[in-house]
Amino acid sequence: MSTPAKRTRIGGATRIAREIGSAIVAGRYGPDGLMPGEIELGRRYGASRTVVREALKLLSAKGLIASRKRTGTRARPREAWQMLDADVLAWRLGNGRAEPKFVADLMHVRAIVEPAAAAMAARAHTRKTLKAIEDAYAEMERAADDAALYADPDRRFHKAILSATGNDFMAAFGALTEAALGIFVRIASRHAGAPGASLPLHRDILEAIRRRDAEGAHAAMMALLDRTARNVQRNVGQRNVGRARRKA
């Protein structure tokens, strides 16, 4: 809004894409109603039309906008967004607090994908991909007391499992996991509990994968996600957001 061209002279297509993208996912630009023209956007964000156009191409590739010749550029409806794109996810949960439905949907998808991934990993893991999981877990153990250090290996643990499936598409869900972990980190930072509480659950997953027990890995991952979902839900519900809690 009121941050036009003051010291914002640095430019950068990525930065502008982030700002406009955040505005779109926040609903400040809707599918009905045009966005400002390219020159106008250039003035607002302090960049030339060239840079603005490149930023718009970035957003276009992520399904956030569409341009037509004389008509102008408008935001596309949610259905068109690349929901699993890392940037889109970051923008959705980055600006302000994450909405409850967003978090719930996220957890629900994880509950579908990640247990299946754990089962696949149990069947398909190789020496190398297993080691990646083991290493991540080992570092989690070492960092069981420090929430700040715990987050990163936790993230790596889940991504390593996705990779160990050997399925290219599975690895594409890494952004989802990352987003979910990001939310979790925020909550943990507020409540300052022992981060290592979920460690045994992770250990169950690792061991099931190691002994190639697909069913067991599936169940163990489901157990972890159940616990996480309950945790997140409780804290999201209590804390932020008084709005939109009327609906089911």
Next chain:
Amino acid sequence: MSTPAKRTRIGGATRIAREIGSAIVAGRYGPDGLMPGEIELGRRYGASRTVVREALKLLSAKGLIASRKRTGTRARPREAWQMLDADVLAWRLGNGRAEPKFVADLMHVRAIVEPAAAAMAARAHTRKTLKAIEDAYAEMERAADDAALYADPDRRFHKAILSATGNDFMAAFGALTEAALGIFVRIASRHAGAPGASLPLHRDILEAIRRRDAEGAHAAMMALLDRTARNVQRNVGQRNVGRARRKA
């Protein structure tokens, strides 16, 4: 190669992105080794540097490339690609025939996502979203004899189920389904069988959803995908790809 700037004077950032993107997913540009510079690309594809740069931004947003200042632009490794992006999928199966592993991975992910989606849809569908599924099914019945007419409502049927889950992320898998259906259409066009053979299986899914039977919808969708996977597998190739993953 193949004489670039002859009649190719039309330009178009989207077209260039498609051409370069196809080249990358086909492996013609690897993560090791730089791509040609922007001016050189402009000469090859018959466009100005401005347009080339916009095309590169499109590819960058999809995770296919990364640029650094003096170093140049290079293709990113597969793990970074937005595998569920509609364009990336189209490019991967568009140029040349789809590779067996690609098809197998695709089917495997569908076998995870779509049954879960059917179960979710059974629980969460509304009057409107249910009607979309019913309409698609009705048109499939009418087109049971014509393979060309059958493909589109089939596609709509599966996307309608994803939408009926009420989960934004689920709808994002539509591109996957679409890609899979595209492969199936090719195969069907070669074998000219009765397209309506899978109709009863679709009907089972619809009815389970309608009566809000989540378990039944899950099982019915799994049955359909099993059949489809076997069909595709037989026709595409040789190896026994995804094992049938009996129960969950």
Next chain:
DNA sequence: GTTGTTTATTATGTCTGACATATCGTCCGG
């Protein structure tokens, strides 16, 4: 007054040429 055609407007799309900036390789001096 309604309809069909022409014209003007406007925002995106494309092109050109220039300069800025970061980084790699090289060369030179310590």
Next chain:
DNA sequence: CCGGACGATATGTCAGACATAATAAACAAC
């Protein structure tokens, strides 16, 4: 042998111009 200075190079940014298409307004015809 090592480290700092320097030039070469590809991406990044800018400015101004023209092309193109789709809309809206003005106008002609009936």
